[in-house]
Amino acid sequence: MAVPGFVKKVVRTCLGIGKDDKVVILAWRHMLDLAEAFSMECKRAGAHTLVEFSSDDMWYESVTTLPLDYLEIPDPLDLALAGVATAFIIISGPENPERQKLVQAERWNALSRSERLRYERILERKVRMTKIMLGYVTPQRAKTYGFDYQAWKRSALESTDVEYQEMQKLGRKLASLIEKSREVKITNPDGTDLSFALEERKAHVYDGIIDNQDIEMGAIFAQLPGGKVAVAPNEASAEGSLTSNIPFPQTGRVIGGISLDFQNGKVKSFGGGKNIEVTQGQWEKASGDKDMMGTFALGLNPKAELGYIDNSIVLGTASIEIGDNKELGGNNESNINLSVTLAKPTVQLDGRAIIKQGKLVV
Numbered sequence: 045m046a047v048p049g050f051v052k053k054v055v056r057t058c059l060g061i062g063k064d065d066k067v068v069i070l071a072w073r074h075m076l077d078l079a080e081a082f083s084m085e086c087k088r089a090g091a092h093t094l095v096e097f098s099s100d101d102m103w104y105e106s107v108t109t110l111p112l113d114y115l116e117i118p119d120p121l122d123l124a125l126a127g128v129a130t131a132f133i134i135i136s137g138p139e140n141p142e143r144q145k146l147v148q149a150e151r152w153n154a155l156s157r158s159e160r161l162r163y164e165r166i167l168e169r170k171v172r173m174t175k176i177m178l179g180y181v182t183p184q185r186a187k188t189y190g191f192d193y194q195a196w197k198r199s200a201l202e203s204t205d206v207e208y209q210e211m212q213k214l215g216r217k218l219a220s221l222i223e224k225s226r227e228v229k230i231t232n233p234d235g236t237d238l239s240f241a242l243e244e245r246k247a248h249v250y251d252g253i254i255d256n257q258d259i260e261m262g263a264i265f266a267q268l269p270g271g272k273v274a275v276a277p278n279e280a281s282a283e284g285s286l287t288s289n290i291p292f293p294q295t296g297r298v299i300g301g302i303s304l305d306f307q308n309g310k311v312k313s314f315g316g317g318k319n320i321e322v323t324q325g326q327w328e329k330a331s332g333d334k335d336m337m338g339t340f341a342l343g344l345n346p347k348a349e350l351g352y353i354d355n356s357i358v359l360g361t362a363s364i365e366i367g368d369n370k371e372l373g374g375n376n377e378s379n380i381n382l383s384v385t386l387a388k389p390t391v392q393l394d395g396r397a398i399i400k401q402g403k404l405v406v
Contacts, residue, residue, distance in 0.1 A: 063090025072137030115154040136179035144296035203269035215249035225393035241281035271345030276374030280309030332378030338369035355385040360402040
């Protein structure tokens with residue numbers, strides 16, 4: 045395959061790979077060409093690399109047939125790599141999501157628990173990590189979710205190959221406004237009327253670039269295509285309703301949006317549209333602070349489009365996550381963080397609108 049132009053951007057600009065780096069590349073078999081391109085570019089920058097791959101058959105066989113107590117055990121080889129790597133490049137999968145419908149909720153939660161120790165080690169060592177979402181863009185997944193494959197592929201490539209420095213400038217401007225504010229109000233015509241408070245916490249700019257400032261803050265993860273600014277709010281302050289009318293794909297199904305009602309900072313009701321029972325089931329079986337607000341985020345990516353894998357990066361959107369927010373310096377600990385994104389929101393900071401019906405006004 046021809047090497048995409050963004051490979052060099054990711055290696056040199058987003059991750060800043062150099063001669064002292066040890067890079068682990070985790071890929072699915074259908075993405076091995078792209079993994080090879082990343083490995084060679086890292087080597088050209090002077091780094092050493094290790095490429096590990098999985099396949100649909102091997103992964104599905106593991107998660108559906110192995111005992112739960114095996115799935116819950118952290119992989120010692122993964123932990124060892126987390127102890128020596130200086131960067132990870134993860135190329136997403138599986139290729140075909142249809143069989144995810146057969147994976148029970150307790151097995152998803154077991155996988156989440158097994159990943160926890162590696163996640164904590166990566167956070168502790170501040171290992172840079174980027175996840176390349178193009179591995180999800182496959183004809184099989186498009187068929188399962190009813191996407192136009194060619195339109196989705198075009199959108200994914202364009203929103204990955206963006207001007208990262210420009211997104212960084214916008215993100216830092218919005219982060220500054222958020223950090224100076226204390227109250228947030230979000231509304232939209234579909235039934236959202238939510239208010240919550242902000243603490244004196246740093247806002248993290250997920251512009252795709254992991255620079256020294258990000259590493260110092262602990263913002264060591266980048267998802268590409270990406271682009272959002274996020275902060276951990278006062279977890280116990282949420283009051284009101286949040287309703288998203290944006291369907292999103294999950295475990296082989298399209299979920300018809302999520303509705304949450306907050307009282308005294310906690311989720312008191314959880315509803316939504318078609319197939320919502322899939323998301324509800326995972327959330328109900330999750331542990332920890334799953335019912336507390338964890339994150340407030342605004343999208344930054346000017347080329348991303350609504351209706352695909354990650355709606356939260358689309359410029360002009362607002363998102364709320366419930367559950368874990370330790371990466372952002374918050375207090376919530378959970379094995380789940382669930383995102384709800386709003387299209388065309390109006391967002392006010394201390395009574396001043398910064399987004400009106402999905403349009404930035406700052």
